[in-house]
Amino acid sequence: MVDIDEYIILKFLKRSYPITRVKYAKKFKRGIILNNTVYLIGNESSRIQLRFKLIDKLNIIFGCSKDKSDAILNKFLNIKNKI
Numbered sequence: 001m002v003d004i005d006e007y008i009i010l011k012f013l014k015r016s017y018p019i020t021r022v023k024y025a026k027k028f029k030r031g032i033i034l035n036n037t038v039y040l041i042g043n044e045s046s047r048i049q050l051r052f053k054l055i056d057k058l059n060i061i062f063g064c065s066k067d068k069s070d071a072i073l074n075k076f077l078n079i080k081n082k083i
Contacts, residue, residue, distance in 0.1 A: 006072055013076045
């Protein structure tokens with residue numbers, strides 16, 4: 001069961017930062033455009049930068065802890081935590 005706060009945050013992320021197809025090196029990749037910067041989800045370094053920026057935004061807007069934000073971003077980005 002999804003917590004109500006988690007549901008609201010996921011809805012906010014989906015509407016504010018939608019995952020779109022971005023053309024990169026003549027191919028389309030999954031990515032997010034944030035502040036006129038393209039972050040590719042398949043690229044490890046780009047994904048790490050995106051996660052830090054979104055964790056900061058969630059902390060400012062919703063007051064989420066880093067652990068909760070990290071778990072929510074795993075669901076939003078549809079990735080497994082490799083740690």
